[in-house]
Amino acid sequence: MVTAKWLLCGLGLVALSAMLGLTGCEKKEGGGASAGGERPAPKAAAPRGQTPVGEGNTYDTGSGPIKVGHFGSLTGPQATFGQSTSQGLRLAIEEFNAAGGLNGRQVALVEYDTKGDAREAGLVVTRLVNSDKVSAVLGEVASSLSLAGAPVAQQAGVPMVSPSSTNPRVTEVGDMIFRVCFIDPFQGQVCATFAKERGISTVAILYDQSQAYSAGLATEFERAFVKLGGTISGKQTYNEGDQDFTAQLTAIRSGNPGMIFIPGYYTDVANIAIQARKLGVTVPLLGGDGWDSSKLAEIGGTAVEGSFYSNHYTVDDPSPVIQDFIRKYRAKFGQVPDGLAALGYDAARLLFEAMARARSLHGGHLRDAIAATREFHGVTGTISINDKRDAVKPAVIVEMKGGQPRYVATVNPE
Amino acid sequence: MGDLLQTLITVISVGSLYALIALGYTMVYGILKFINFAHSDVVVIGAWTSFTTAAVLLPRLGVTPTEAPWWAAAGVLMLAMVVCGLVGFCVERFAYRPLRGAPRLNVLITAIGVSLFFQNFGQLKYEVLKPDGPGKPAMSLPFGAQPQGMPRLVGSRALNDATVSRGTLAGVDGAVVRLSEGVSLEERRQYSIRVTPAGAPRAIEAMVVAPAGRYEPGQDLRVGFMPAGAAPGSAYALVRSARVPIQLVDVAIVATAGLLMVLLQLLVYRTKFGMAMRAVSFNTTTASLMGVAVNRVISLTFVLGTSLAAAAGFLYSLKYVTLQQTAHQGWVLLGLKAFVAAVVGGIGNIQGAVLGGFLIAFVEQFGARYISSDLRDVYVFGVLILVLLLRPTGILGSTVREKV
Numbered sequence: 106m107v108t109a110k111w112l113l114c115g116l117g118l119v120a121l122s123a124m125l126g127l128t129g130c131e132k133k134e135g136g137g138a139s140a141g142g143e144r145p146a147p148k149a150a151a152p153r154g155q156t157p158v159g160e161g162n163t164y165d166t167g168s169g170p171i172k173v174g175h176f177g178s179l180t181g182p183q184a185t186f187g188q189s190t191s192q193g194l195r196l197a198i199e200e201f202n203a204a205g206g207l208n209g210r211q212v213a214l215v216e217y218d219t220k221g222d223a224r225e226a227g228l229v230v231t232r233l234v235n236s237d238k239v240s241a242v243l244g245e246v247a248s249s250l251s252l253a254g255a256p257v258a259q260q261a262g263v264p265m266v267s268p269s270s271t272n273p274r275v276t277e278v279g280d281m282i283f284r285v286c287f288i289d290p291f292q293g294q295v296c297a298t299f300a301k302e303r304g305i306s307t308v309a310i311l312y313d314q315s316q317a318y319s320a321g322l323a324t325e326f327e328r329a330f331v332k333l334g335g336t337i338s339g340k341q342t343y344n345e346g347d348q349d350f351t352a353q354l355t356a357i358r359s360g361n362p363g364m365i366f367i368p369g370y371y372t373d374v375a376n377i378a379i380q381a382r383k384l385g386v387t388v389p390l391l392g393g394d395g396w397d398s399s400k401l402a403e404i405g406g407t408a409v410e411g412s413f414y415s416n417h418y419t420v421d422d423p424s425p426v427i428q429d430f431i432r433k434y435r436a437k438f439g440q441v442p443d444g445l446a447a448l449g450y451d452a453a454r455l456l457f458e459a460m461a462r463a464r465s466l467h468g469g470h471l472r473d474a475i476a477a478t479r480e481f482h483g484v485t486g487t488i489s490i491n492d493k494r495d496a497v498k499p500a501v502i503v504e505m506k507g508g509q510p511r512y513v514a515t516v517n518p519e
Numbered sequence: 520m521g522d523l524l525q526t527l528i529t530v531i532s533v534g535s536l537y538a539l540i541a542l543g544y545t546m547v548y549g550i551l552k553f554i555n556f557a558h559s560d561v562v563v564i565g566a567w568t569s570f571t572t573a574a575v576l577l578p579r580l581g582v583t584p585t586e587a588p589w590w591a592a593a594g595v596l597m598l599a600m601v602v603c604g605l606v607g608f609c610v611e612r613f614a615y616r617p618l619r620g621a622p623r624l625n626v627l628i629t630a631i632g633v634s635l636f637f638q639n640f641g642q643l644k645y646e647v648l649k650p651d652g653p654g655k656p657a658m659s660l661p662f663g664a665q666p667q668g669m670p671r672l673v674g675s676r677a678l679n680d681a682t683v684s685r686g687t688l689a690g691v692d693g694a695v696v697r698l699s700e701g702v703s704l705e706e707r708r709q710y711s712i713r714v715t716p717a718g719a720p721r722a723i724e725a726m727v728v729a730p731a732g733r734y735e736p737g738q739d740l741r742v743g744f745m746p747a748g749a750a751p752g753s754a755y756a757l758v759r760s761a762r763v764p765i766q767l768v769d770v771a772i773v774a775t776a777g778l779l780m781v782l783l784q785l786l787v788y789r790t791k792f793g794m795a796m797r798a799v800s801f802n803t804t805t806a807s808l809m810g811v812a813v814n815r816v817i818s819l820t821f822v823l824g825t826s827l828a829a830a831a832g833f834l835y836s837l838k839y840v841t842l843q844q845t846a847h848q849g850w851v852l853l854g855l856k857a858f859v860a861a862v863v864g865g866i867g868n869i870q871g872a873v874l875g876g877f878l879i880a881f882v883e884q885f886g887a888r889y890i891s892s893d894l895r896d897v898y899v900f901g902v903l904i905l906v907l908l909l910r911p912t913g914i915l916g917s918t919v920r921e922k923v
Contacts, residue, residue: 180642180664184664184665185665314893341892342892342893343892344895344896345848345849346847346848346849346850346851346852347849347852347895348835348839348841348849348853349529349533349839349884351525351526351529351884352526352529352884352887352888352892352895353887353892355522355525355526355888356522356888356892358522359522361707372666372841372843373841375668375840375841376839376840376841379675379840382675382726383675383677383764383766384525384764385709385760385761385762385764386709387709387711387726387727387728387743389743400665400666400668403668404666404667404668404840404841405668406668407724407725410743411726411728411743
């Protein structure tokens, strides 16, 4: 019986670690609010989330450098996301300071790494608003991490601008939270419209059920595509960490769709594409901005050729604003900026533009100035902030050709 | 029917991988009666060592990974097995041996500590060799936190693809090709075209996206994408994908895993060392009284188990080319499923681990295909619960009576 006893003991530990893993996932996904909310809010700042104009944090002294915080995944599984964003906003800060800053005051960046971890995100935002006393917070890329940081910024009365979190729930946290990217319902619509316009009537969906981003996008796409008269031939799911998609793809194959919609992140997409091609599934794949990484073509190779995804901007757009940005970014960092770098750049510039218009840098004033942003000309399109604090702006569709995303179409919001 | 066979092929391929990893769990348990939770991390080290060798070292030896001869792949496998064997030796020597007399719970907790160490240490990045060129990976020790793509050491084609037409290209215009021979494309079949440009060592493959029907010589045929290099006059082969493709990679996995398992079986049941191993497993004290060098046997068992794990890591990276960072959920899940396979088969029993591996793969793949992909992990752990309720020692496990 010794055997069985020890076995059970081991299994107990396994179950425990699995449970810990699961709760971790949940937190990342939706429970982010509690991760931030559990933290004691700064005493005086607590009720200021919904305060009238003029109040808000009074950290700013009116002189000296203006502190702006950034929290991003500089290391960890989504490291390319955080690093690109950081470089984009550094470029914006450098330009703003070189142009004289805000009435002679320079902007200083305070940056912390979230390691792609929701708990860490809550902690570093607390540090930014409480000990660094920043005037505004920029970040995160992943919606789940923004959801962890946003309640802290909201409670402290510090405006937060997310460059690229597309899940609708992020700005619903409170009136201090803004974003400069489009949201998933719009992205889902864009993809559905595009598929329909290509003459595709049947689409299969394969999404990551453990990611709020992926599941949300899948739902929005399905809704929009069915409304346009299309048919969904099959809906399959996977979980974070899955590497084998044969079962799902075999099921999808028997439905004979004209396209497969995969709203996942780039590493999974590369894997899925390779396995799909091996199973003889040659139809184009379609996805969202989670595909945007040079790793997609690097890992996926020819398997992702001829597939499409919606994105915030493309490098081969000839518009002078974009080409000028690419030139400056290349000169500084020696690489071509991806969509996240462009969004980081836009987020910082939009914030500075609002600072220039604001009565003061106090939380309430700054919030009102950001909320009043209309027709801001960014690299990723003309941005207006609506009453839900989301950005209203166009999206582009790109096609993978020769290992590079190539511009196909621009879709404007209605 | 096609789907059924396809799923069965996946079961055999994935099952071999689970079995290889489960063997390591079971061998260590058989001898030391504890579960080596760091075992799955050795799989990760095996996979990443294979990547480093294949993507960084092979090009420096003048071998292009994608055109590598079979012995290059074998060399990568050997190196990974040696590296992981060493890792296994060190783990046993420095983490577990000092705790030999300690309660087994202490060793178990140490194992979890070793596992956490590998997961986090593996994400550090110290570049020891600069990249060969732009876009090429640097050699990093350990491996860094960025996901990487494993080079395709084994060709990505299926064994049972049928070549339906050969000839030379009459013309190429963007994503349209004109063939010198007429061809009929059947409804609901997938075609690809393999073009070998003059002087090029290997073919460029592109998918055919043209609708079914008859195509006369010189008629336009749309392909998904035609990379640079294909010019009029290049030789081509038009290939029809099999309905149930048998991938070269899967054959390589099953063959390698099978060979290793046969070798292990021979070692355990036909050699003196194997006999010593079984003796230690049966009763450590008595074995040592009979003159068996217990510590050496334990060390070698670890080396064996971790080498098998390295082989599994190598084969896994060939099949699923995206290598995730060392603490990624995917690796944890892989190790957990292999562990479940060992328990279901009867932990401590070598045949049981193999049987468990295939059983787990069967339940997972068929459940995901024919019931719902939402619950694929639930099937695996459901089987575990069922087996523990009905037969707590596992399918092939034997009951050990405790003498008081």
